[in-house]
Amino acid sequence: MAKNRGEDLDLAAVRDRAIRATTVSVVITGPRDAGTPIIWANDAYTRVTGWRLEEVQGRNPSLLHGPGTDHSVARRLAEAVAAGEPATATVLNYRKDGTEFWNQVSISPVLDEDGRIGHWVGIQVDVTDQVERADAQAASIREERxxxxxxxxxxxxxxxxxxxxxxxxxxxxxxxxxxxxxxxxxxxxxxxxxxxxxxxxxxxxxxxxxxxxxxxxxxxxxxxxxxxxxxxxxxxxxxxxxxxxxxxxxxxxxxxxxxxxxxxxxxxxxxxxxxxxxxxxxxxxxxxxxxxxxxxxxxxxxxxxxxxxxxxxxxxxxxxxxxxxHRLAETLQRAMLPEQAEIRGLDVWTYYAPSSGHAQVGGDWYDVLEVSPDHVVLVIGDVVGHDVEAAAVMGQLRSVVRAYAHDDAAPGAVLDRVDQHVGGVRLARPASLVLVSMTREADGWRLQWARGGHLPAVLVREGRAEPLAEASGPMIGFGVGGRGSGERVVGPGDLLVLFTDGLIERRERTLREGLGALLDVVAPLGGLDAAGVGEALLASFADAPEDDVAVVVVRVPDPGSAPAAEDERGRRRRWSLPSEPGSIARSRHAVLRACEAWGIPGRQSAELVVSELVANAVLHGWGHLVLRLFDVGGALRIEVEDANPAPPVSVDGHTGRVGGYGMRIVERLARWGWEPTAHGKLVWAEVDPAVGAPGPG
Incomplete structure (x- = not known):
């Protein structure tokens, strides 16, 4: 028995020396009801915290807390002590000199002989390196994320x-x-x-x-x-x-x-x-x-x-x-396109629109040339390409054709001379065209034409449409002389349509099939005015063109016949106009013709409204303009689209200057509004036929 007691004493001494010698900080405190004062700490505690035993005896372990200590963690340890349960936590503590370290604290109750908690033992490990490595890794992960x-x-x-x-x-x-x-x-x-x-x-x-x-x-x-x-x-x-x-x-x-x-x-x-x-x-x-x-x-x-x-x-x-x-190229191109010609004794409508996929520039072109009051030359052509070079070639070719067309020669002879000139200057792009000469006669107009690699013009007469396929030849510049001319005589009610291939060209059909579809559409339209025929063609073929579109429609008026009714698609008109002052007069003329054709009253008011809308687009917009007219239940709806997305503003005029009242006039004569489009804005106005135009002053 004495031997066992000796062994126990020896073991206790070994444990005491081991606790003192370990590199792990060990702290023993009194019971909770005494305030858990520190009663002993080993040398490792001093090495870790800087506090000696005699400095901490009687003090609470919380002396290691500081401004960065998470008090929720300290509170969880205190709650474990209150419950008499062991606990482990990692908390930011402070050494005697104020430096921080991360302390992994494990506390356990020590029971006395009666089974009550007499003391607490705390094991503390400096885990600063591990925490910093973990924080750095977490920060790296966060940064990567x-x-x-x-x-x-x-x-x-x-x-x-x-x-x-x-x-x-x-x-x-x-x-x-x-x-x-x-x-x-x-x-x-x-x-x-x-x-x-x-x-x-x-x-x-x-x-x-x-x-x-x-x-x-x-x-x-x-x-x-x-x-x-x-x-x-x-x-x-x-x-x-x-x-x-x-x-x-x-x-x-x-x-x-x-x-x-x-x-x-x-x-x-x-x-x-x-x-x-x-x-x-x-x-x-x-x-x-x-x-x-x-x-x-x-x-x-x-x-x-x-x-x-x-x-x-x-x-x-x-x-x-x-x-x-593209504005530069478009300006160049549109400068070369003619204004709408007003020819005595003929109803003429023209339209040009570049393919949106080619940024509003291409090589299609047309011309309506009044050589004399009794002689008109129509030209429509296509230069290969959709760039500034194509527009420049188109301008050169148009100037050459205009010069030779004044010679009063047959169309075939004119194209022979154009071939000769083009062969000499070596234009950079191939081109095609149709040239039509119309000479006034007592009972109508003598029609002559010649083609250079272009689709034929279409003649509509008495409900039948025929392509003027004669007098065809190679593309411009490839002729070797001797081009022929076709000839017809046209009279009241007859209709002539010239167009570029962009009007009928589609991936899913051949040009021959497209021409057949155009003949079917245009044949019953001979009773409409030229603008009505043009609109019907655009509605049928040009809502989503795959290439540039140019169209010229010429109708010989028939005073003895009543205007034909519009088709079931509704009455509408559209024009593509250059952004220049001349478009204002053309828009007024278009409105007067539409009101006359549709029997809509209030033409004077509509003329004023379209003047202001187009003038605003010319002054403040950019890009080409699109004018659309609609019959909406006996009233006229006017739409003007340009490439400037900024909305129109109604103001009280310009101080010290004339003008600035345009939208005020529109407000007085019509309901109006605007909406953004994919390429700018659209301004619309519906003219009330019951409202008269304002008088002077």
């Missing part, structure tokens, strides 16, 4: 920018940013003045206006500095700032609306330049989700926003560059 999310969002922005015709593409990108990165976002385009926008504008950029703006009294204008390229990094702008330059102040004024509406609570925003290849196209304004201004964004957030605005800037630059090039 953020990077992937950022790349995914930039990819999504690129997908959205693929549909540049969407008028709300920038609004969708702003919404995506609000979902992933920012609290609020909005794009502003620079067209002389910053204006909020939902889409990428293809309109003209007033590059000099904003850059020449004088700074008022040298006031700081950080947004203008971005637009000028003086600054390149995002700038912070406080919404309560005063004494700002005009551009920054204008932007702040615009941003007060989303603040008032509660869409953002920010007191400062960040302005990011939307940079193209050379110039800043506008700005992206954002407010962070948390914080204020630049301080609310991490470097990762700013990188994502930079990638987004660069993509938007390049897309905007491409759209505007593309649009400028």
């Amino acid at each position: 953020r990077a992937r999310a950022g790349l995914a969002m930039v990819s999504r922005v690129s997908d959205l920018l693929a549909d540049l015709d969407d008028p709300y593409v920038l609004r969708e990108i702003a919404a995506l940013l609000e979902l992933e990165v920012v609290g609020w976002a909005g794009f502003f385009v620079d067209d002389g003045d910053l204006r909020a926008t939902s889409g990428i504008d293809a309109g003209p950029r007033f590059e000099g206006a904003a850059r020449r703006r004088r700074r008022a009294g040298g006031a700081p204008d950080p947004v203008q500095d971005l637009l000028d390229g003086v600054r390149h990094d995002p700038v912070e702008v406080r919404l309560d700032a005063r004494g700002l330059g005009p551009t920054t102040q204008h932007l702040v004024d615009d941003l007060l609306e989303p603040v008032r509406s509660g869409r953002t609570q920010a007191d400062a925003v960040v302005v990011h330049p939307v940079t193209g290849r050379r110039l800043v196209q506008g700005v992206l304004v954002t407010a962070p989700r948390h914080g204020s201004g630049l301080a609310g964004y991490s470097p990762h957030d700013l990188t994502v926003l930079y990638l987004v605005v660069r993509r938007v800037g390049m897309a905007a630059d491409n759209v505007r560059l593309y649009a400028r090039e």
Whole structure:
């Protein structure tokens, strides 16, 4: 028995030496009801915490707590002590010198001989290295996830920018940013003045206006500095700032609306330049989700926003560059197309529309040339291609044909001379055409024609349509002389249609089949006026053309017959007009003819309304104009479409100047409105026949 007691004493001494010698910190405290004071700690405790035993005896283990300690973890340990249960937790503690370390604490109750908790033992392990490695790994994972999310969002922005015709593409990108990165976002385009926008504008950029703006009294204008390229990094702008330059102040004024509406609570925003290849196209304004201004964004957030605005800037630059090039080509091409000719004794309607897939430029062309009051020459042709070179070749060819057509020679002889000229100058593109000469005679018109590789004109007479297939020959420049001419005599009620292959060409059918379909459609239309025939052809064949379309319709009026009724598709007309002042007079003439053909009263009011709508499109729009007229239950609906997406504005005139009252006149005479289109806007007006035109003054 004595031996066993000796062994127990020896074992106790070994345990005591082992606890003292271990590198693991061991602390023994008194019971909870005594405040769990520290009564003993081994040397490892001192090495880990810096506290000696005599300094901590009688104190609570919470002396290791500090400002960064998670009190919820400490509370869980205290609750375990209160329940008399063991517990383990990792908590941020502080050494005697104030340095932090992560402490893995395991506490266990020590029972006395009566089974009651007399003491608590705590095992403490410094796990700072493990926690920091885990935190670094978690941070790396989070950063990788953020990077992937950022790349995914930039990819999504690129997908959205693929549909540049969407008028709300920038609004969708702003919404995506609000979902992933920012609290609020909005794009502003620079067209002389910053204006909020939902889409990428293809309109003209007033590059000099904003850059020449004088700074008022040298006031700081950080947004203008971005637009000028003086600054390149995002700038912070406080919404309560005063004494700002005009551009920054204008932007702040615009941003007060989303603040008032509660869409953002920010007191400062960040302005990011939307940079193209050379110039800043506008700005992206954002407010962070948390914080204020630049301080609310991490470097990762700013990188994502930079990638987004660069993509938007390049897309905007491409759209505007593309649009400028095509406006140039279209201007060149339309400058070479003639005005609508008014020929005494003939009803003439012309139409030209480039294929939307070829950006409003092509090689189709027509001409209506009044050589003398009794001699008219009609030409329609097609130059291969859809670019500036095709338009230039078309202009050269048109000038040559015009010059030779004045010689009063037969059409075949004219084409022989054109062949000779083209062979000498070596035009860059092949071309085809039909030339028709109409000479007034006592009982009608003598019709002569010749073809150079082009589809035949169509003659409609007494409900029958026939292609004028005679006098055909090779494409222009490939003839070797001796081209012949066909001849007919046409009289009242007869109809002649000239067209390019874009009117009937489709992938799913041959040109022969397309010509047959056109003959079927046009045969019963001889009783309509020329514009009615043209509209019926466009409605049947040109709603979705695959190529440029040019059409010339000439009708010999028949005073003895009543106008034919329109078909079941409804009465409508359309014209493609150049954006130039001459289109205003042509639109007035078109309205008067339509009202006369349809028996619609109020022609004077309609003439005024269409004048104002087309004049506004010429002055403030760009691109070619489309005029459409509809009979809507005895009233006239007028639609004018142009490529400027900005809405029309009704104003009280221009101070100190004549004009500016156009939309006021329209409001007085008609119901009107507007709507965006894929390539600009459409302004419409329905003229009330009961309202007369305003008198002078």
